């Protein structure tokens with residue numbers, strides 16, 4: 001396949017075919033008027049094509065405001081699923097230009113009262129040009145020493161406000177509880193009250209000491225989100241301190257920032273998706289996770305946040321489950337690389353969601369589950385919080401109900417009472 005393909009959900013009060021031709025033109029060699037240089041032959045080589053249109057339902061009000069093209073009362077707004085394609089020759093295998101093409105100015109076109117990017121299929125040239133994940137699932141399991149089951153993890157909470165030493169005290173309790181994975185919150189990178197290098201230097205000796213005792217290095221995703229030179233410096237600091245993961249807030253750092261980091265990086269990259277709601281919350285705007293994650297996997301993340309079941313945000317469980325499965329779906333047909341990454345369940349996670357989360361994963365256990373409040377606010381303390389989560393996921397793996405398992409697992413019993421009354 002030498003064309004880039006993308007599906008969209010669109011809504012328009014105009015003739016659908018014509019509106020889609022405007023979209024294809026604007027995002028390739030056309031503009032609002034035909035140009036002399038735009039010969040038929042030129043178009044044949046460079047124009048985006050409308051490959052298919054599947055009409056869906058119509059509605060009586062626009063999903064998005066149309067201030068520059070208000071429609072008379074009684075207008076119907078037709079929805080459709082459309083597939084467009086572009087010649088690779090237009091942009092080459094450039095991730096940034098791909099974003100500007102597939103998710104660029106088309107959102108603002110007057111023809112549409114709704115437009116959402118659903119999925120993307122790319123020519124093999126992208127697999128060759130983009131770095132892709134360096135560690136992925138296998139590398140994460142190898143470095144963390146967790147060869148099966150989910151990685152039981154947490155986010156340091158409170159997200160901000162703890163000094164490096166206070167953070168290290170929390171880490172000590174997490175290690176005592178048997179945690180597999182710890183991450184900074186996305187709000188804590190290099191705050192003056194908790195400077196990055198001091199935080200790493202306070203935490204890593206504890207992690208290494210714990211490794212001496214247990215033979216397992218707990219993976220700590222230090223948040224290196226920042227300027228390019230700062231990210232490189234902080235990555236190097238984590239590496240030199242014996243750390244095994246770095247984290248970035250993807251939307252804050254951008255595609256070019258992540259690809260650059262990936263090319264420099266010697267550690268797994270934990271991708272936090274803070275800001276995702278901007279892309280996803282309005283059903284007729286933005287993009288589906290299936291499309292969004294394609295970009296970041298190609299840029300080279302190894303872990304990707306997918307929200308969590310029964311989360312504190314506005315996303316349905318079905319959508320979260322679909323996102324997790326998307327991370328585990330190969331990006332290219334063989335012999336191309338699969339580029340699968342670890343889905344990270346996070347947001348309001350406690351012992352309560354364990355069985356449903358395992359079910360949503362359809363029997364696969366390649367996931368990181370991070371519970372911040374769900375561990376830190378456990379009535380028995382932080383170590384007990386870790387144990388409660390582990391007990392819940394053990395029960396889920398063994399097909400035992402949480403209530404049954406809680407009979408002889410006190411920490412789980414306390415968690416169920418506290419978080420899922």
Ligand SMILES: O=C(O)[C@H](O)COP(=O)(O)O
Pocket residue numbers: 155157185186312346347348349370371372373374
């Ligand atoms: O960064 C995250 O993933 C969230 O802050 C999750 O925090 P919570 O587990 O306390 O909801």
Ligand SMILES: [Mg+2]
Pocket residue numbers: 155159185186187
């Ligand atoms: Mg957070």
